[in-house]
Amino acid sequence: MPPEVALRRKETGRRRGLIAVMVLVVSLVAGGVAAAFWYAGQAEARLAAERQVTDELLTTQLQYAEVIQVRSQLDSIKGVRDRLGATEVLWRDVVTQYLAVLNAEEILEAASITGIDPNGPALGLADPLRSPRAATIIMTVATVDLPTPHQWLRSWKLLDTFADASIDSILEEDGWYLSTVTINLDSTALSGRTSESEVEQ
Numbered sequence: 424m425p426p427e428v429a430l431r432r433k434e435t436g437r438r439r440g441l442i443a444v445m446v447l448v449v450s451l452v453a454g455g456v457a458a459a460f461w462y463a464g465q466a467e468a469r470l471a472a473e474r475q476v477t478d479e480l481l482t483t484q485l486q487y488a489e490v491i492q493v494r495s496q497l498d499s500i501k502g503v504r505d506r507l508g509a510t511e512v513l514w515r516d517v518v519t520q521y522l523a524v525l526n527a528e529e530i531l532e533a534a535s536i537t538g539i540d541p542n543g544p545a546l547g548l549a550d551p552l553r554s555p556r557a558a559t560i561i562m563t564v565a566t567v568d569l570p571t572p573h574q575w576l577r578s579w580k581l582l583d584t585f586a587d588a589s590i591d592s593i594l595e596e597d598g599w600y601l602s603t604v605t606i607n608l609d610s611t612a613l614s615g616r617t618s619e620s621e622v623e624q
């Protein structure tokens with residue numbers, strides 16, 4: 424075979440080999456690009472799914488956060504009402520029972536009341552001969568005629584809230600008799616306050 428033909432065949436084979444290598448390289452590059460796009464798509468899909476889960480968790484957390492916040496506010500309100508209700512004794516109802524003993528000619532001139540925290544200790548004894556007290560009413564009653572406070576005491580002793588009482592003074596002033604009495608109430612008087620069911624509402 425002439426050298427020229429052998430050289431031509433050799434070059435032809437070399438070109439075919441280079442073409443085959445180029446085709447292989449192009450195929451590998453294309454496959455790599457396709458694989459990269461596929462993996463990128465899968466990663467983006469997973470990321471979207473994770474974002475959706477995160478959004479759902481955040482939404483749920485916000486819902487629970489609102490519940491927790493409302494519950495905290497309710498607890499705070501209940502705590503305030505508990506503290507207020509602790510001393511919110513309905514003294515008007517208690518005092519009215521004692522004023523009901525007075526007749527139309529016996530006029531309440533002045534009154535004051537001292538109470539305690541229902542959850543605290545009693546006020547203590549005014550003197551060794553007195554009963555434990557949860558509250559004290561001091562009232563001044565004006566009458567035209569000579570008063571009869573001993574009759575008031577007999578009627579007050581029948582009341583559930585009564586502990587003891589004393590007649591402090593009877594003075595005459597401008598044609599009126601002013602009788603000052605001190606009434607001590609026991610712990611029964613503290614039951615007339617905001618109830619636990621009202622606090623929870």
